[in-house]
Amino acid sequence: MALLDVKNLGISFGGLRAVDSFHIEVEKGQLYGLIGPNGAGKTTVFNMLTGVYQPGDGKITLDGNDITGKRTIDINRAGIARTFQNIRLFKELTVMDNVKVGLHEHYKYSTIAGILRLPSYYKKEKEMNEKALELLKVFDLDKEKDFLASNLPYGKQRKLEIARALATNPKLLLLDEPAAGMNPNETKELMDTIRFVRDEFDMTILLIEHDMKLVAGICEKLTVLNFGQVLAEGNTAEVLKNPQVITAYLGE
Amino acid sequence: MKIKTDKIKKISKSSFTIYGMVIMAYVIMQILVSTGSLSSLMEGLLVPLCIYVILAVSLNLTVGILGELSLGHAGFMCVGAFTGAFFSVATVDLITIPLLRFGIAIILGALAAAVFGIILGIPVLRLRGDYLAIVTLAFGEIIKNFVNVIYIGTDKNGFHFSMKDAVALKLEEGGKVIINGAQGITGTPNDSTFTIGIILIIIILFVILNLVNSRAGRAIMAIRDNRIAAESIGINITKYKLMAFTISASMAGVAGVLYAHNLSTLTALPKNFGYNMSIMILVFVVLGGIGNVGGSIIAAVLLTLLPELLRGLNDYRMLIYAIVLIVMMIFNSSPKAIELREKYSLKRLFTKKTKGEDA
Ligand SMILES: Nc1ncnc2c1ncn2[C@@H]1O[C@H](COP(=O)(O)OP(=O)(O)OP(=O)(O)O)[C@@H](O)[C@H]1O
Ligand SMILES: [Mg+2]
Numbered sequence: 001m002a003l004l005d006v007k008n009l010g011i012s013f014g015g016l017r018a019v020d021s022f023h024i025e026v027e028k029g030q031l032y033g034l035i036g037p038n039g040a041g042k043t044t045v046f047n048m049l050t051g052v053y054q055p056g057d058g059k060i061t062l063d064g065n066d067i068t069g070k071r072t073i074d075i076n077r078a079g080i081a082r083t084f085q086n087i088r089l090f091k092e093l094t095v096m097d098n099v100k101v102g103l104h105e106h107y108k109y110s111t112i113a114g115i116l117r118l119p120s121y122y123k124k125e126k127e128m129n130e131k132a133l134e135l136l137k138v139f140d141l142d143k144e145k146d147f148l149a150s151n152l153p154y155g156k157q158r159k160l161e162i163a164r165a166l167a168t169n170p171k172l173l174l175l176d177e178p179a180a181g182m183n184p185n186e187t188k189e190l191m192d193t194i195r196f197v198r199d200e201f202d203m204t205i206l207l208i209e210h211d212m213k214l215v216a217g218i219c220e221k222l223t224v225l226n227f228g229q230v231l232a233e234g235n236t237a238e239v240l241k242n243p244q245v246i247t248a249y250l251g252e
Numbered sequence: 253m254k255i256k257t258d259k260i261k262k263i264s265k266s267s268f269t270i271y272g273m274v275i276m277a278y279v280i281m282q283i284l285v286s287t288g289s290l291s292s293l294m295e296g297l298l299v300p301l302c303i304y305v306i307l308a309v310s311l312n313l314t315v316g317i318l319g320e321l322s323l324g325h326a327g328f329m330c331v332g333a334f335t336g337a338f339f340s341v342a343t344v345d346l347i348t349i350p351l352l353r354f355g356i357a358i359i360l361g362a363l364a365a366a367v368f369g370i371i372l373g374i375p376v377l378r379l380r381g382d383y384l385a386i387v388t389l390a391f392g393e394i395i396k397n398f399v400n401v402i403y404i405g406t407d408k409n410g411f412h413f414s415m416k417d418a419v420a421l422k423l424e425e426g427g428k429v430i431i432n433g434a435q436g437i438t439g440t441p442n443d444s445t446f447t448i449g450i451i452l453i454i455i456i457l458f459v460i461l462n463l464v465n466s467r468a469g470r471a472i473m474a475i476r477d478n479r480i481a482a483e484s485i486g487i488n489i490t491k492y493k494l495m496a497f498t499i500s501a502s503m504a505g506v507a508g509v510l511y512a513h514n515l516s517t518l519t520a521l522p523k524n525f526g527y528n529m530s531i532m533i534l535v536f537v538v539l540g541g542i543g544n545v546g547g548s549i550i551a552a553v554l555l556t557l558l559p560e561l562l563r564g565l566n567d568y569r570m571l572i573y574a575i576v577l578i579v580m581m582i583f584n585s586s587p588k589a590i591e592l593r594e595k596y597s598l599k600r601l602f603t604k605k606t607k608g609e610d611a
Contacts, residue, residue: 050484069440088481090474092543104467105486111495114466115459119436121466168485 001064003028003204004049004172007104009058013047018044019228020089024206031198032206033219033236037248041228043085046174051075051083054141063171077105079171083161083178085208091150095141098149098160099132107131116133122192135163138200139193144211155186159193166201173197175207187211191218216240224248271454272548275292277553278450285446293560299514301556302449302509306456308536308552309545310503313460315534317469318496319476320377324388325504327395330520331368332361332505334399334431337440337512342406342428344441346507354443358452358509365505368395368534369498377493380479384497389527396525399436405429424602436519444514452510453549456503461544463499472496539580551580 002025009022019041026032034042047053049060051072060068065077081102090098105130109120136142139159144152149160158178165173178194179187191214197203209215215222215236222239224231226248232239239245281298284290307325314322336357347353368391376387403414407427414420418429431437463469471492474482481602487590522528536555540547555577562572 030479052480052484072480073482073486073488076484082484084481084484088484090477090481092477093470093473097470098474100467101470101482101487102485104471106465109467111463111466111468114468115462117462124467163483163484 002026003030003063004206005061006060007059009045009048009055009060011044011053011056017228019048019225022225022228022230024223024230024233025205026206028171028204029198029202030204031111031218032196033204033205033215033222034206034208034225035210035215036225036231037220040225042225043176044228045225046082046176046208049075049174050080056124076168076170078226080174081165081168081170081172082174083158083165083176085159085176085180087154087157089157089164090158091148093137093149094145095147095149095152095160096129096132096145099135099167100128102164103128103131106167106169131169135167138166138196139163155182155190158182162193162197166197166203171204173203173205175205175209177210178210179209179211187214190214194218212240217218257443265423266546267457270457270461270549273546273549274450274453274457278446281446293563297556297560298446299444299449300512301553302446302453303511303514304533304536304552304556305453305549306449306507306510307504308540308548309453309456309460309532310500310507311533312537312540312543312545312548313463313503314497314499315537316548317460317464317476317547318472318493320493320497321382321385322388322497322500322536323527323530324372324392325494325500325533326388326525326527327388328368328501328504328527329508329511330363330392330395330399330525332365332502332508333512333518334437334508334520335364335505336361337437337507337518338404338430340443340513341437341439344439345373350441350443353441354448354509354513357443357513358506361505361509361512362502362507365508366498366502369501370494373494373497374490375491377497378490389530392525392527392530396520396522397587397600399431399520400434402431403429403433404431425470436517438517440516442513442516444510449510452506456506457545459499464512468492468495474595478486539577586607 004024004026006022006024010020011018022045034045036042044053048055051070051074054069058068059066062078062080065078067075070078090101093101107122107124113120133142133145136145139162141156141160141163144156149157152160158181162175162178179190184188194205195218198205207219219236221234222236223233224239224245231248232242232245285295307329311322311325339360339539340353343353372387372391376384391506403416403417403418403421405412405418405421405423405427407424409424412421412423418432421429423429464473471482471487472495473501474487475489475492479489536552537548539555540549540551558576559573561566565572
C-alpha cells in the first residue's frame with residue numbers, strides 16, 4: 001500500500017474551488033513531484049495534508065492511518081514534516097536552535113530539569129547538540145550553526161528549513177518550492193542533497209517545484225495540477241511530454 | 253553582511269553580566285546604607301526598586317520571550333499582594349519565625365497569581381490575535397475593584413466572608429477583620445527587606461534565564477517567531493504559551509507579596525494595581541528592549557529613580573521624565589542610534605573587530 005494515499009481531496013475558499021477531487025499515491029522511498037502553474041492549488045494541497053487547512057472533503061491516509069482533518073501537531077507526530085514556500089524559520093533563534101526545536105519531541109527532559117539544570121538536562125542537550133550538528137552537516141550548515149537564522153543567505157535558509165523538518169524524524173517530507181530563489185549552482189547542489197536525504201534517511205519526499213530542471217532531474221513520478229484539478233500523473237518523462245501539460249504551462 | 257553569532261554563548265555570557273550587575277548593585281547599596289550615606293528617601297526606595305525589577309523582568313517573559321501582549325501585570329501583582337498579606341496577618345501569632353512566615357506567604361502569593369494566570373490563559377491563549385491584551389487589561393481592573401469590596405474576618409469559629417461590610421461578618425468577641433473592604437489589609441508585618449528583594453530577583457532571573465536556554469524555552473521562542481512553523485514540527489502551542497504566561501504571572505505575584513510586606517496598610521488603588529501600573533511595567537520592558545532581560549532591569553531602576561532624583565525640580569520633574577522616555581525610545585529603536593550604539597559600544601572597543609565570514 002502507498003505511504004501517502006489521498007483520495008478525492010477538495011476545499012473551497014468562499015466561491016473559489018481551490019482544489020477539487022485531488023488524488024495522489026506516493027510509495028515509500030519515492031521522490032514525487034507536484035507541479036502546476038501559479039495558483040493551481042499546490043500549496044493548498046500541502047496545507048490540507050498538514051492540517052493547516054481543514055479539507056472540505058476527501059480522505060488522507062498516511063501509512064495506513066487516517067489523518068484527515070487532524071491537527072497540525074498530530075499530523076507531524078503521525079509522520080509528515082514540511083517546509084514552506086514563504087520561508088518560516090525561527091528568525092531570532094540560532095541555526096542550531098532551529099534544528100533543536102525540531103528535535104523537541106524526540107529528546108525530552110522536564111521543564112523543571114531544564115530550570116534546575118538537573119543531569120537529564122545536560123545529557124539530553126548533549127545528545128541534541130550532536131544530532132543537530134549531524135543534520136546541519138548534511139546541509140553544509142555546520143559552520144553557520146551559531147548564526148541567527150535570519151542572518152543566513154536565502155538559499156541556506158531553505159536548506160535549514162529542510163534540516164529542521166527532518167529533525168522531527170518524519171516518514172514523509174513535503175517540500176514547497178525548495179529551489180525558489182536559488183541560483184543554478186545552488187539548485188544543483190540542492191538536487192544532490194535531496195537525493196542524498198532520500199537515500200541516506202530512507203525518506204519519502206513529495207515536492208512542489210517550478211524549476212523544471214530540478215523536477216526532471218530528480219522526481220520519479222509527477223502529478224500536474226491545473227485550476228485545482230489533476231491534469232496528468234505518471235512517470236516524469238511521460239508527463240512532461242504530455243501535450244496538455246505543455247499547453248497548461250505555456251498558456252499561463 | 254554583519255553576522256550576529258552564537259546566541260547561546262551570548263546569552264550565557266550575558267547571564268553572568270546580569271547576575272553580576274545585580275550583586276554589585278546590592279553590595280554598593282549595602283555599603284552606602286551602612287556608612288549612612290544614603291538619604292532616607294533613597295533607602296525607602298530600595299525595596300520598591302526590587303519590586304519593579306521583578307515586575308519588569310517577569311513581564312518580559314510574556315512580552316519578549318513569548319511575544320504576547322499583557323496589560324494586566326499589576327492584576328497578578330494584586331492577587332499576590334492580597335494573598336500574601338492575608339496569610340501573614342492571619343498567621344502572625346501562629347508562626348513566630350518571620351522568615352518562615354514570609355517564605356510561605358511568597359509561595360502562596362506566587363501560587364495564587366499562577367492560578368489566575370492559568371484561568372485567564374487557558375481560554376485566551378488558544379485564540380490568535382491580541383485578545384490577551386484585552387482580557388488581561390479587564391482582569392487587572394476587575395481584580396482591583398473586587399478586592400475593594402470583600403470583607404474577610406476570623407474568630408474562634410474560623411473565617412467569615414462577606415461582600416457587604418465588616419459588620420456583616422458577625423465576628424465574635426476577640427475576632428479580627430483581616431480584609432476590610434476598601435480599607436484593605438492593615439497590620440501586615442514589615443517582612444520585606446532589600447536583601448530578600450535581591451534574593452528574589454536572583455531566583456527569578458535564574459528561573460527565566462535557565463528556562464530560555466532549555467528545551468521549553470526554545471519551544472516558547474519558536475512559537476513567538478513563527479507559530480505555524482512551530483506547529484508543523486509538533487510543538488504544543490497552547491501548553492508552552494500557558495507555561496510562559498503562568499510563570500510570568502506567578503512572578504508578578506511574588507512582587508506583590510514583597511510589596512504588601514513593605515507597607516503596613518495594603519489597599520488596592522488605581523495607583524498601585526490599576527492599569528497605570530501595568531502600563532508602567534510595560535514601559536520598562538519596552539524601553540529596556542523587548543526580550544532583553546538585563547535591559548528591563550536597567551530601565552526599571554532608572555525610571556523608578558529618576559522621578560525621585562528630580563524631586564527638587566518640582567514642576568519640571570514630569571517634563572524631564574517624559575523627555576528621558578522619548579530619548580530612551582529613540583535610542584532603542586532608531587536605526588541611526590542603533591548603528592551609533594554598536595559603533596561605540598564598550599564591547600567593540602575592547603574586542604578586536606571580527607569580520608563574520610559571509611556565506
Ligand atoms: N487562505 C486562502 N483564502 C482564500 N484563497 C486562498 C487561500 N489560500 C489559497 N487561496 C487561493 O487558492 C488558489 C491556489 O493557491 P495556492 O497557493 O495553493 O497555489 P499554488 O499552486 O501554490 O501557486 P504558486 O505556484 O504561486 O505557489 C489561489 O487562487 C489562491 O488565491
Ligand atoms: Mg504555492
